[in-house]
Amino acid sequence: MSTPPLASGPEGPGALRPLLDTVLGALREGAEARGGPLPAGGPEEVARRVRDAVGDVLPRQGSEDALHILVRALAEGAADPAHPLCVAHLHCPPLAVAVAADLAASALNPSLDSWDQAPAASELEALVTRALAREAGAADALVTTGGTESNQLALLLAREAHGGVRLVHGANAHHSLPRAAWLLGLPDPVVVPAPAGTMDPVALCEALTELHGPLLVAATAGTTDAGLIDPLPEIADLCATHGARLHIDAAYGGGLLLSDRHRGKLDGLDRADTVTLDLHKLGWQPVAAGLLTVRDEHDLTALAHRADYLNADDDTEAGLPDLLGRSPRTTRRPDILKIAVTLKTLGRDGIGALVDQVCAHADEFAELIAAHPRFELYDRPVISTVLFRPAEATDDAIAAVRRTLLHEGRAVLGRATLDGRRWLKATLLNPHTRPGDLAELLKLVEGHTPR
Incomplete structure (x- = not known):
């Protein structure tokens, strides 16, 4: 058996080209077989099809058609975020140019734990993270796997800066914040x-008045359930008055920074000590593309670490950049490449236009719901999330409608519980969505709701 070709090196592009044709063909076939936003049949049927496609996971002899078979099976069984009726989660359809850049990152395979593994990638990361940090009013930023890692790092930096800290967060905060407190x-x-x-500023003021010791207040700019934004200027004022550190989880809402029309919704963001950003949400990047910005670069000294084979003192003194202090992880992909390519390709105006489009789609959908006699709208959207429910339907009936649409592969809707009631959730992140798609989604829900 001949040695299989590599993806990088002089022969890499030639080896990849026919494989890309195979992948693209399998993606197309899988999407056509799926025929909608989600595979029909539910978990058991999807699992059966995957098992049939895989067969023996580790056969004695390999098969040349494995790439086609498995990619096709994955595409047929995928939830497609590019489908206009796949709107359950903060799971965006990635831009083609970002995916192409991600291919280059995978082929070159630099690892950002030492300069000699990633000479150009390390400099690119430094340039792009600092530019994005400035957008949030910060000095620097670290690349993370997403909002969960960013929030955990924010708590870690706060703990190390103050010799211990107690987290104060709203009842609307992302689950990763209290989980990070537990982990740390x-x-x-x-x-x-x-x-x-x-978050209620009056209740926050009362809490800060009663509490003692170092405190970290975590506000949210874009809640998972409804896309709401805490009153950031008031919260920042309270933190300044009471000497509390401020972290803002803007994993969802941070993308508004690049929209001239919606940027004002994030007033107060620049007063945070740390900010979570997540460009695989409102940034149209393949997973993962998270960031944590820091206002005080000295906070990052807490991550300093020595491993002689990666950042020996004499190498650092000789001018080789030390990358271990840029993450608690060791091996790291160059996720910054796809972000850099997207920023450079679309520019601020291009990305801002995408943000404006999905926010406008949410407004249109909300208007459609508000005008429909058989539906109830939770509230006007702040970003691109719309909560609604069939009027007079029970919570159990609403949950059943959602699951039926999932089982049939017709639509992927989320769920949220607010005001003691269950709501269907549509998170609109596809800039190609059309008004007719939104009307079809509403019609599907109406047709599956018991009268």
Whole structure:
């Protein structure tokens, strides 16, 4: 058996080209076989089809058609975020140019744990992270796997900067924040009420007045359930008055920074000590594309670490950049490449236009719901999430409608519980969505709701 070709080196492009044709063909066939936003049949049927396609996971002899078979099976069984009726989660359809850049990153395979593994990638990361940090009013930024890692790092940096810290967050906060406090051995967080879906500043003031010791307040700019934004200027004022550190989880809403029309919704973001950003949400990047910005670069000294084979003192003194302090991870992909290519290709105006489009689609969908006599709208969207429910339907009936649409492969809707009631959730992240798609989604829900 001949030695299989490599993806990089002089022969890499030639070896990849026919394989790309295979992948693209399998993606097309799988999407055609699926025929909708989700495979029909539910978990058992999807699992059966995958098992049939895989067969023996580790056969004695390999098969040349494995790439085609498995990619096709994955595409047929995928939830397609590019389908206009796949709107359950903060799971964006990636831009083609970003995916192409990600291919280059995979082929070159630099690892950002030492300069000699990633000479150009390390400099590119430094340039792009600092530019994005400036957009958020910060000094620097670290690349992460997403909002969960960013939030955990924010708590870690706060703990190390103050010799311990207690987290204060709204009842609307992402689950990764209290989980990070647990992972880091911090005291149980103080949860501030969010009766209208956003943190109550009066309740926050009362909590900060009563609490003692170093405190970290975590606000949210784009809640997972409804896309709501906490009153950031008021929260920043309270943190300044009480000497508390401020972290803002803008994993969802951070993309608004690149829209001239919507940027003002993030007023106060630049007053945070740390900010979570996540460009595989409102940034149209393949997973993963997270960032954590820091206002004070000295906070990053907490991540300093020595491993002689990666950043020996004499190498650092000789001018080789030290990358270990840029992440708690060791091996890291150059996820910055796809981000850099996207920023350079589309520019601020191009990305801002995409943000404006999906926000406009959410407004259109909300208007459609508000005008329909058989539906109830939770509220006007702040970003691109719309909550709605069939009027007079029970919570159990609403949950059943969602699951039926999933089982049939017709639509992928999310769910949220607010005001003590269950809502269907549409998170619109596809700039190619058309008004007719939104009307079809509403018609599907109406047709599956018991009268």
